[in-house]
Amino acid sequence: MSDLTIKNLKKGFDGTEIIKGIDLEIKDHEFVVFVGPSGCGKSTLLRLIAGLEEVTSGHIHLDGQDITDVAPAKRNLAMVFQTYALYPHMSVSKNMSFALSLAGADKAEIERKVKEAARILELEHLLERKPKALSGGQRQRVAIGRAIVRHPKVFLFDEPLSNLDAALRVQMRLELARLHKELNATMIYVTHDQVEAMTLADKVVVFNGGRVEQVGSPLELYHHPLNQFVAGFIGTPKMAFLGGSVKAADASGVTVALACGPEYCLPLDGSALKAGDRVTLGVRPEHLQIAAAEHSPFKVRLDVSEHLGADTYCYVRTESGELLTVRAPGDFAGQFGERASLIPDLAHCHLFDADGRTLPKPGASARAA
Amino acid sequence: MNISGLQSGLTRLAQRVSSQKGRFPGASNQQPGTVSEHSRRIGLAMVSPSVAVLLAWMVVPLAMTLWFSLLRYNLLYPGESDFVGLENFYYFLTDEGFAAGALNTFLLVVSVLAISVVSGVLIAVLVDGPFWGRGVVRVLLISPFFIMPTVSALVWKNLLLHPVSGVLAALWRFFGAEPVDWLAEYPLETIIMIVSWQWIPFAVLLLMTAMQSLDQEQKDAARLDGAGALATFWHITLPHLARPIAVVVMIETIFLLSIFAEIFTTTGGGPGYETTNLAFLIYTQALLQFDVGMASAGGLVAVVIANVAAFFLVRMVGKSLTDKA
Numbered sequence: 001m002s003d004l005t006i007k008n009l010k011k012g013f014d015g016t017e018i019i020k021g022i023d024l025e026i027k028d029h030e031f032v033v034f035v036g037p038s039g040c041g042k043s044t045l046l047r048l049i050a051g052l053e054e055v056t057s058g059h060i061h062l063d064g065q066d067i068t069d070v071a072p073a074k075r076n077l078a079m080v081f082q083t084y085a086l087y088p089h090m091s092v093s094k095n096m097s098f099a100l101s102l103a104g105a106d107k108a109e110i111e112r113k114v115k116e117a118a119r120i121l122e123l124e125h126l127l128e129r130k131p132k133a134l135s136g137g138q139r140q141r142v143a144i145g146r147a148i149v150r151h152p153k154v155f156l157f158d159e160p161l162s163n164l165d166a167a168l169r170v171q172m173r174l175e176l177a178r179l180h181k182e183l184n185a186t187m188i189y190v191t192h193d194q195v196e197a198m199t200l201a202d203k204v205v206v207f208n209g210g211r212v213e214q215v216g217s218p219l220e221l222y223h224h225p226l227n228q229f230v231a232g233f234i235g236t237p238k239m240a241f242l243g244g245s246v247k248a249a250d251a252s253g254v255t256v257a258l259a260c261g262p263e264y265c266l267p268l269d270g271s272a273l274k275a276g277d278r279v280t281l282g283v284r285p286e287h288l289q290i291a292a293a294e295h296s297p298f299k300v301r302l303d304v305s306e307h308l309g310a311d312t313y314c315y316v317r318t319e320s321g322e323l324l325t326v327r328a329p330g331d332f333a334g335q336f337g338e339r340a341s342l343i344p345d346l347a348h349c350h351l352f353d354a355d356g357r358t359l360p361k362p363g364a365s366a367r368a369a
Numbered sequence: 370m371n372i373s374g375l376q377s378g379l380t381r382l383a384q385r386v387s388s389q390k391g392r393f394p395g396a397s398n399q400q401p402g403t404v405s406e407h408s409r410r411i412g413l414a415m416v417s418p419s420v421a422v423l424l425a426w427m428v429v430p431l432a433m434t435l436w437f438s439l440l441r442y443n444l445l446y447p448g449e450s451d452f453v454g455l456e457n458f459y460y461f462l463t464d465e466g467f468a469a470g471a472l473n474t475f476l477l478v479v480s481v482l483a484i485s486v487v488s489g490v491l492i493a494v495l496v497d498g499p500f501w502g503r504g505v506v507r508v509l510l511i512s513p514f515f516i517m518p519t520v521s522a523l524v525w526k527n528l529l530l531h532p533v534s535g536v537l538a539a540l541w542r543f544f545g546a547e548p549v550d551w552l553a554e555y556p557l558e559t560i561i562m563i564v565s566w567q568w569i570p571f572a573v574l575l576l577m578t579a580m581q582s583l584d585q586e587q588k589d590a591a592r593l594d595g596a597g598a599l600a601t602f603w604h605i606t607l608p609h610l611a612r613p614i615a616v617v618v619m620i621e622t623i624f625l626l627s628i629f630a631e632i633f634t635t636t637g638g639g640p641g642y643e644t645t646n647l648a649f650l651i652y653t654q655a656l657l658q659f660d661v662g663m664a665s666a667g668g669l670v671a672v673v674i675a676n677v678a679a680f681f682l683v684r685m686v687g688k689s690l691t692d693k694a
């Protein structure tokens with residue numbers, strides 16, 4: 001068992017609060033990914049969990065036991081650092097066995113565990129090498145191996161793949177997913193990479209400014225973001241935001257007049273809105289369609305297009321000057337400066353009120369209440 | 370400090386390191402025929418002036434010393450300069466001062482090295498963490514290095530160690546003990562102490578800067594692996610410092626082999642030969658007995674000894690310098 005519970009955790013450095021009260025529950029065997037903009041405190045939270053920083057207030061429980069003040073080595077956690085932090089003068093096998101030999105484990109036992117980890121990570125032929133004689137991916141695997149041999153309850157990863165090239169990153173991502181299944185371990189993983197977050201996570205935690213914005217499965221965050229921040233943060237290319245005001249609203253629909261011209265009636269619960277309120281419409285690139293200029297009242301002018309083969313990301317500018325991204329088919333032939341119009345998929349649009357909160361679907365608020 | 374001496378010493382060591390290991394990229398990777406004859410000649414022409422100067426700089430004094438060492442050449446008997454072969458070497462090596470000088474040189478170098486490296490490491494580790502007034506403490510730690518050897522030896526001799534008016538004597542008396550005449554009773558130990566006092570800051574300076582390049586995440590990883598302060602020091606910090614320690618040992622050895630001012634100002638090599646090292650012995654031969662021939666022979670012996678020492682040093686510590694981390 002390894003359930004991690006964080007209760008109202010706060011951390012400040014020299015008076016400035018970095019972590020502003022975090023509550024989080026991580027279940028046994030879960031793969032949890034932390035995402036958030038740079039400087040929002042993801043690494044700090046990870047270091048707090050590992051015990052490398054002292055908490056200012058709040059509690060961390062592992063399996064019901066309060067580990068807030070327990071020494072790092074006694075917490076039964078292992079961390080993989082972004083820079084790997086391998087011991088440069090020790091061989092690969094020494095790197096991996098360091099913790100065990102410090103703990104005074106039996107020689108045969110150490111060797112068995114190192115062999116086992118090396119087998120899982122395919123490092124067997126490198127055991128006698130020094131870290132400097134390894135490639136980036138191999139170093140990464142040694143760093144993971146160092147964590148594995150300790151059989152920790154929770155693995156902590158701080159952007160472990162960010163120093164690798166794109167191809168290696170894909171490969172290591174798959175290996176991590178395999179490792180998670182094979183070890184059946186609880187893992188907490190910090191990343192800046194959307195793809196890593198979406199593919200690896202059972203649960204994604206979105207941070208912003210030292211607070212949790214939303215917790216949920218990758219698809220839940222994608223389809224039902226709680227607020228504008230999460231909606232804009234999850235998904236690449238980013239969701240586009242269009243300003244507008246409410247024309248009419250009731251519990252079954254909201255009619256919005258966008259600043260760039262068109263009016264749309266969205267099937268959302270607008271009972272909290274009244275005519276004239278400022279709102280923001282959010283629409284993802286994949287929920288927009290480009291049509292001939294006369295097909296729709298949503299007039300745009302084409303900007304640059306990025307041809308990726310299977311898809312084309314076409315940037316378009318509205319009449320009020322907002323820049324949107326549209327995901328078009330790979331053979332899209334629109335030219336720079338051409339006039340066109342957009343047809344949004346209204347069922348997948350999001351509407352955010354003046355405070356950035358997402359409007360619920362009709363009936364959803366009734367269920368919540 | 371003698372900067373040019375340091376530089377030439379270092380270049381010599383570097384040359385030796387490279388020639389031994391054959392690791393210099395140019396030396397090992399260059400294939401014959403890849404550089405055209407023409408550009409090679411230009412290259413030769415470009416470096417030849419500096420090579421010529423260096424050659425003249427080194428070869429002329431060396432040749433003169435060699436020549437003098439084979440003559441009976443005493444300034445007290447001008448006009449007399451017979452060729453005497455290796456007689457000077459024979460007399461120098463069998464002089465009762467030589468054995469004592471060699472032993473003292475060895476003791477001086479080894480003890481000062483040990484003291485300065487050990488305390489250098491400890492001090493560097495101690496002042497690595499943040500504490501109030503760290504900047505001032507660091508500057509104070511390094512400052513003895515900037516004091517001229519003669520001055521520091523005089524300060525030690527007259528202000529600190531003097532059996533009547535010294536600070537230590539006052540301290541001894543305060544506790545009711547009999548003041549110690551340090552330079553008379555423990556002459557070599559006292560000189561070792563003075564020289565160590567001068568060279569610890571050098572070790573601290575190098576090791577302190579080396580400490581700053583120790584990866585914080587490595588220490589964090591060690592902490593997670595269950596390493597306490599002592600284990601971290603032993604398994605992480607010390608290996609990290611191996612290379613700077615090698616540098617400290619090499620540079621200090623070069624300078625410690627030729628310690629002179631401290632001995633000259635404090636004990637004058639005495640009592641007897643107790644604090645005479647080779648450099649001081651050569652000085653006594655050349656300038657107190659005006660025997661240029663004998664002093665030249667002694668100088669050559671010292672050069673040979675220094676090279677033997679350097680050879681073994683490079684064998685021992687040079688490897689960690691050429692190893693790329």
Ligand SMILES: Nc1ncnc2c1ncn2[C@@H]1O[C@H](COP(=O)(O)OP(=O)(O)OP(=O)(O)O)[C@@H](O)[C@H]1O
Pocket residue numbers: 013014018036037038039040041042043044045
């Ligand atoms: N030891 C420290 N002393 C003072 N401030 C710190 C310290 N460590 C982190 N901070 C501050 O805390 C904030 C959060 O840092 P943290 O490293 O947790 O961000 P992050 O979310 O991991 O960012 P990134 O994605 O760029 O790695 C930053 O503003 C940083 O300046």
Ligand SMILES: [Mg+2]
Pocket residue numbers: 042043044
């Ligand atoms: Mg970080």
